[in-house]
Amino acid sequence: MFGGYNRRYKHFSPTLGCSMNFHIYFPPSPPSSPSPKFPVLYWLSGLTCTDENFIVKSGAQRAASKEGIALIAPDTSPRGLNVEGEAESWDFGVGAGFYLNATQEKWKNWRMYDYIVKELPNLLAENFPQLDTARHLYLSVSAFAPIGNPVNCPWGQKAFTNYLGGNKADWEEYDATCLVAKFHDVSATILIDQGEDDKFLHNQLLPDKFSEACKKHGVPVLVRLQPGYDHSFFFIATFIDDHILHHAQALNL
Amino acid sequence: MFGGYNRRYKHFSPTLGCSMNFHIYFPPSPPSSPSPKFPVLYWLSGLTCTDENFIVKSGAQRAASKEGIALIAPDTSPRGLNVEGEAESWDFGVGAGFYLNATQEKWKNWRMYDYIVKELPNLLAENFPQLDTARHLYLSVSAFAPIGNPVNCPWGQKAFTNYLGGNKADWEEYDATCLVAKFHDVSATILIDQGEDDKFLHNQLLPDKFSEACKKHGVPVLVRLQPGYDHSFFFIATFIDDHILHHAQALNL
Structure with missing residues (x-):
């Protein structure tokens, strides 16, 4: 696709205790460099998605091809574990891992934080020499319609209560608005696009809470409200x- | 999307005797022209598709927005008629209308030719003043991996036998390779892209048959074989x- 190719991989994840799929888009190799190492952009999908939605629907491969960036699209939760209630709602359980490490016994397999931050990067480093996995993770970050302050919205409160228990101090470890107060050594501007007609904007996503926290703590953020766009x-x-170009510039490609 | 918007419409089709869906992508209006009339590009999907696949997966809206072209994505067959056997195979019946007018009693509702060539353009003209439907249809034509010579491939032979009966002369009315011998007053080059790794290339699609016929009859055609691409x-x-730009140039936009 656009001179490169999409590939889907399946592996057993010790972190999650189940088989997981992920996609990689490999951009084309430039003629001048037959064995390049491609910088890596992780796409973390949102509620209800698998590793496929982004690959099929986003069209991101066009810009990734042009900029020479590899795209990694993981899944959003463990699957196939048959935990009671895991598929009862679309905002919790299967397809809704919230990229955290659950502490409650029932959801002990929901360790998407460790999977995304540790296991998957290591797996890529060991198996794909054409990927430049030696760089630090998350040198540049952007998002579309993110859940900006989950401790203060129904999606987040439901998920965190079940995955993490009732202690709200634990929730803050997985809330961007809370985290930016503690870790504000961010150099590359965080780019966020948000549709103004997104029906989840005002009760779930709360991008203003995040941008206020960024401003308070000197973290560079650009929130673009896009009129006429939904979720x-x-x-x-x-x-x-725009996002891929944003990362290419931050990575000095 | 890309400054314009996708809309899905549902209507009862007298031609087909059932309800039909179609999508339109409306490009943004240029600031200099608040009430433009957009030229129209029909996308006729292939086997198994509905009116949705192209809108969700192609990314065509980007170039359509830039060129100011409206995209029309109809469905590929009647649906919901419950004709015995209509859903038994993916290459015949529902999702496989072949854009013909069936003559066999059992499939009498399969009149996608009239639906696409007559009913739908009239419906658009009556309901969408922002579309430039006064132009002749098919001033410029292109295709991705088309069934170039259906009378000579299994898909076509199965469909034509069932829809049209056993008289092969009737089949030729819906075969591009046969038609180009009769109607070769084609001014705009026909652009065809074909993946070299398409598993249907050599036994079903037969683009060489079509391009040979074009050459024989002086019809301008450009068949591009794309290495590494599938179906x-x-x-x-x-x-x-490339296709949208091709049509924009042919229409002198």
């Missing part, structure tokens, strides 16, 4: 090129 | 911009 992949497809 | 929407997404 769909059409919104993502429209602005994904 | 998927990833292939279409990679080259759709």
Whole structure:
């Protein structure tokens, strides 16, 4: 696709205790460099998604091809564990891992934080010499319609209560608005696009809370409200090129 | 999306005797022209598709927005009629209308030719003043991995036998390779992209038959074999911009 190719991989994850799929888009090798090492952009999908949605719907491969960036699209939760209640709602359980390490016994397999931050990067480093996995993770960050302050919205409160228990101090470890107060040594501007017609904007996503916290702590952030756009992949497809270019510039490609 | 918007419409089709869906992508209006009339590009999907696949997967809206072209994505067959056997195979019946007018009693509702060539353009003209439907249809034509010579391939033979009966002269009315011998007053070059790794290339699609007929009859055609590409929407997404630009040039936009 766009001179490169999409590949889907399946592996057993010791972190999660189940088989997991992920996709990689490999950009084309430039003629001048037959064995390049491609910088890596992780796409962490949101509620209900698998590793496929972004690969099929975003059109991100166009800009990734042009900029020579590899795209990594993991899944959003463990699957196939048959934990009671795991598939009862679309905002919790399967397809809704919230990229945290659960502490409650029932959801002990939900360790997407460790999977994404540790296991998957190590697996890529060991198996894909064409990926430049030696760089630090998350040198540059951006998001589409993120859950900006989950401790203060129904999605987050439901998930954190079940995964992490009732101690709200534990929740703050996985809330960007809380975290930016503690870790504000961020050099690259955080780019956020948010559709103004997104029906989740005012009760779930709360980007203002995050941008206020960023401003308070000197973290560079650019929140772009996009009129006429909703929460769909059409919104993502429209602005994904800007995000990939944003990361390419931050990485000095 | 890309400054414009996708809309899905549902209507009862007298031609087909059932309800039909179609999508339109409306490009943004240029600031200099608040009430423009957009030229129209029909996308006729292939086997198994609905009106949704192209809108979700192709990324065509990017170039359509830039060129100011509206995209029309109809469905590929009647649906919901419950004709015995209509859903038994993916290459015949539902999702496989072949854009013909069936003559066999059992499939009498399969009149996608009239639906696409007559009913739908009239419906658009009556309901969408912002579309420039006064132009002749098919001033410029292109295709991705088309069934170039259906009378000579298994897909076509199965469909034509069932829809049209056993008289092969009737089949030729819906075969591009046969038609180009009769109607060769084609001014705009026909652009065809074809993946070299498409598993249907050599036994079903037969683009060489079509391009040979074009050459014989002086019809301008450009068949581009694309190495490494298969029959998927990833292939279409990679080259759709070229097709939209091709039509924009042919229409003198």
